[in-house]
Amino acid sequence: MSIDVDTARRVAKLARIRVEDEALPALAEEFNAVLGLIEQLSEVDVEGVEPMTSVTPQRLKRRIDAVTDGDQPEKVLSNAPDAREGFFAVPNVVE
Amino acid sequence: MTNLNTLTLADARDALRKGDVTSQEITESCLNAIDGADKLNAFSHKTADIAREQAKAADIRIQAGDAPAMCGLPIGIKDLFATKGTPTQAASRILEGFKPEYESTVSGKLQDAGAVMLGKLNMDEFAMGSSNETSVYGNAVNPWKIDDRDLTPGGSSGGSAAAVAADLCLAATGTDTGGSIRQPAAFTGTVGIKPTYGRCSRWGIVAFASSLDQAGPMTKTVRDSAIMLEAMCGYDAKDSTSAELAVPNFEAMLTGDIKGKKIGIPKEYRIDGVPEEISKLWDQGAEMLKDAGAEIVDVSLPHTKYALPAYYVIAPAEASSNLARYDGVRYGHRAGLAENEGITEMYEKTRAEGFGSEVQRRVMIGTYVLSAGFYDAYYNRARKVRTLIKQDFENVFAQGVDAILTPATPSAAFGLGEMSNSDPIQMYLNDVFTVTLNLAGLPGVALPAGLTKDGLPLGLQLIGKPWEEGDLLNIAHSLEERTGFVSKPQKWW
Numbered sequence: 001m002s003i004d005v006d007t008a009r010r011v012a013k014l015a016r017i018r019v020e021d022e023a024l025p026a027l028a029e030e031f032n033a034v035l036g037l038i039e040q041l042s043e044v045d046v047e048g049v050e051p052m053t054s055v056t057p058q059r060l061k062r063r064i065d066a067v068t069d070g071d072q073p074e075k076v077l078s079n080a081p082d083a084r085e086g087f088f089a090v091p092n093v094v095e
Numbered sequence: 096m097t098n099l100n101t102l103t104l105a106d107a108r109d110a111l112r113k114g115d116v117t118s119q120e121i122t123e124s125c126l127n128a129i130d131g132a133d134k135l136n137a138f139s140h141k142t143a144d145i146a147r148e149q150a151k152a153a154d155i156r157i158q159a160g161d162a163p164a165m166c167g168l169p170i171g172i173k174d175l176f177a178t179k180g181t182p183t184q185a186a187s188r189i190l191e192g193f194k195p196e197y198e199s200t201v202s203g204k205l206q207d208a209g210a211v212m213l214g215k216l217n218m219d220e221f222a223m224g225s226s227n228e229t230s231v232y233g234n235a236v237n238p239w240k241i242d243d244r245d246l247t248p249g250g251s252s253g254g255s256a257a258a259v260a261a262d263l264c265l266a267a268t269g270t271d272t273g274g275s276i277r278q279p280a281a282f283t284g285t286v287g288i289k290p291t292y293g294r295c296s297r298w299g300i301v302a303f304a305s306s307l308d309q310a311g312p313m314t315k316t317v318r319d320s321a322i323m324l325e326a327m328c329g330y331d332a333k334d335s336t337s338a339e340l341a342v343p344n345f346e347a348m349l350t351g352d353i354k355g356k357k358i359g360i361p362k363e364y365r366i367d368g369v370p371e372e373i374s375k376l377w378d379q380g381a382e383m384l385k386d387a388g389a390e391i392v393d394v395s396l397p398h399t400k401y402a403l404p405a406y407y408v409i410a411p412a413e414a415s416s417n418l419a420r421y422d423g424v425r426y427g428h429r430a431g432l433a434e435n436e437g438i439t440e441m442y443e444k445t446r447a448e449g450f451g452s453e454v455q456r457r458v459m460i461g462t463y464v465l466s467a468g469f470y471d472a473y474y475n476r477a478r479k480v481r482t483l484i485k486q487d488f489e490n491v492f493a494q495g496v497d498a499i500l501t502p503a504t505p506s507a508a509f510g511l512g513e514m515s516n517s518d519p520i521q522m523y524l525n526d527v528f529t530v531t532l533n534l535a536g537l538p539g540v541a542l543p544a545g546l547t548k549d550g551l552p553l554g555l556q557l558i559g560k561p562w563e564e565g566d567l568l569n570i571a572h573s574l575e576e577r578t579g580f581v582s583k584p585q586k587w588w
Contacts, residue, residue, distance in 0.1 A: 003463070007463075008459075011459050011462050011463045011466070012459060014462045014466060015415060015446075015455075015458050015459045015462040016419075016422070016439070016442040016443050016446055017443060017446045017447050017450065017455050017458065017459065018440075018443035018444050018446070018447035019447070019455075027456075027459075030456055030518070030519060031456075031459070031460065031463065033518040033519060033520055034407060034456075034460055034519060034520065036520075037403065037404050037407055037520050037523070038404045038405075038407050038408050038464075038473060038477070039404075040400070040401060040404045041401060041404050041405060041408070041473070041476050041477060041480055042476070043401075044398070044401055044476075044479075044480050044483065046476060046479035046480065046483070049479040049480075049482050049483060050479070050482055051475050051478035051479045051481075051482065052478045052479075052481040052482045052485065053478075054306075054336075055292050055306060055481075055485065055534075055535065055536030056291075056292055056293050056336070056338065056536055056561070058293075058338065058339075060335050060336070061332075061335055061339075063332070072196075075196040076196075078194075078196055079192070079193050079194065079195075079196075079425065079426035079427070080424070080425055080426065081423060081424075081426075081427070081428070081429035082429070088424050088425060090424055090438055090441065091432060091436070091437050091438050091440075091441055092437055092438070093437070093438050
């Protein structure tokens with residue numbers, strides 16, 4: 001499996017990271033170096049092996065579905081690059 | 096008394112309780128050392144005012160006879176831990192200006208135990224790196240030096256390791272996703288333990304790969320690791336993977352008696368390209384444990400060579416998901432936009448400007464292995480291999496083995512910039528001995544065991560059974576006594 005420039009462009013798009021066209025060939029090459037490493041996994045016989053979901057055997061705890069926090073909009077918004085009238089402000093999403 | 100900054104946690108604690116020194120005196124000594132060590136670039140944010148205030152409060156507690164283990168002891172906090180009101184950036188541009196409104200559970204526990212925060216410590220961006228060269232703050236520098244080169248303190252907890260080794264703080268917090276506590280500890284002649292997954296709450300620690308991340312102490316001695324680990328761990332309802340187990344008194348378990356303990360030596364850790372002096376040190380370590388009464392047995396962990404490949408699927412996959420939150424909306428950096436640009440451009444430009452190249456690479460690799468058509472071939476296969484790696488360890492422990500001894504790193508500290516022209520895999524190989532434990536969720540401790548012929552520290556790693564950090568630290572303590580490692584870096588900074 002090898003990653004070409006088009007695939008690199010598509011992955012960058014999926015990851016929402018802008019990569020300029022001239023940087024794509026080098027990026028594809030780096031991806032291929034990492035893929036070369038992870039391709040080694042295909043040597044392993046994993047027939048009948050369960051994929052790990054939790055490294056510790058314990059079951060995830062459940063909690064009551066209740067509000068435990070809240071009423072602090074100023075704190076929630078305090079680090080926002082742009083906050084107005086109690087909301088996070090972003091550029092137009094729909095015209 | 097001079098050079099109070101060179102004290103261990105244990106000695107400082109005892110001196111404080113006896114009334115021989117005050118926390119304010121030790122704290123001032125550390126603050127002076129920090130101000131004189133800017134060349135090491137270990138601290139990303141100094142918090143002298145907070146430190147002085149906390150030291151004063153600690154002295155009052157100690158006088159009142161209310162002195163928990165960490166009371167009055169000045170430490171550094173890795174920049175990955177959210178600290179209320181103090182910049183927390185995970186060494187990334189994308190979190191520029193971020194001041195959390197909350198405190199991470201681990202740093203909060205240390206604070207409650209009376210510890211004094213001297214500042215935030217440099218690290219690799221989002222803990223992704225093995226040399227502290229991906230930090231937005233610039234490289235942290237190893238206090239150990241053998242020629243005119245500046246050496247890496249390792250990574251990702253490079254600032255923590257440099258600060259402890261240079262006596263800028265008595266101890267520091269670190270985090271470990273693939274070796275980020277143990278590799279820097281080995282590179283700087285310090286001690287670091289990654290506890291069992293679930294021991295320390297991950298709440299308030301900037302997430303990299305949630306199924307692998309664990310916090311742990313970085314200290315000058317094994318005893319100090321025992322003291323500090325106890326203060327850091329414990330059940331936390333805010334982390335759903337936190338273990339609901341009692342926290343033992345780890346220090347009390349340091350009896351030094353390891354008679355009859357079975358120590359495994361895994362043959363798969365003898366890999367090509369590892370310098371002879373590291374293999375020799377490993378053999379000597381085994382001899383020392385034998386002299387202390389342990390039984391040395393050969394063991395096999397057959398899937399070891401697949402740990403790095405599995406890690407470089409699982410960790411980037413989890414990172415791509417965890418780092419999706421950095422979008423320029425709620426905190427940190429937001430890119431400037433042109434007139435006709437909308438929200439998608441905002442995401443894409445913000446993340447291109449905010450993430451460094453290694454972080455971008457890993458996020459994209461993760462996106463790729465999780466994308467339609469590749470999920471089974473890469474991600475699910477890696478999770479199956481992870482199951483096999485864990486079973487390898489379970490099989491060894493089922494044979495009655497109490498702990499496993501390995502080298503900590505395949506080399507000593509290398510020069511900053513020396514790896515910049517090689518492909519990313521060369522850097523990833525630094526974690527070849529440490530990454531297996533994260534995949535298996537096991538505790539591991541790195542401790543200094545000797546020097547290279549050039550005079551740089553080398554570490555050994557002991558791997559323990561789940562939740563047996565006490566036993567593991569006791570074995571490490573016994574090894575520490577026998578290696579008699581006391582070397583310190585000569586001050587040049």
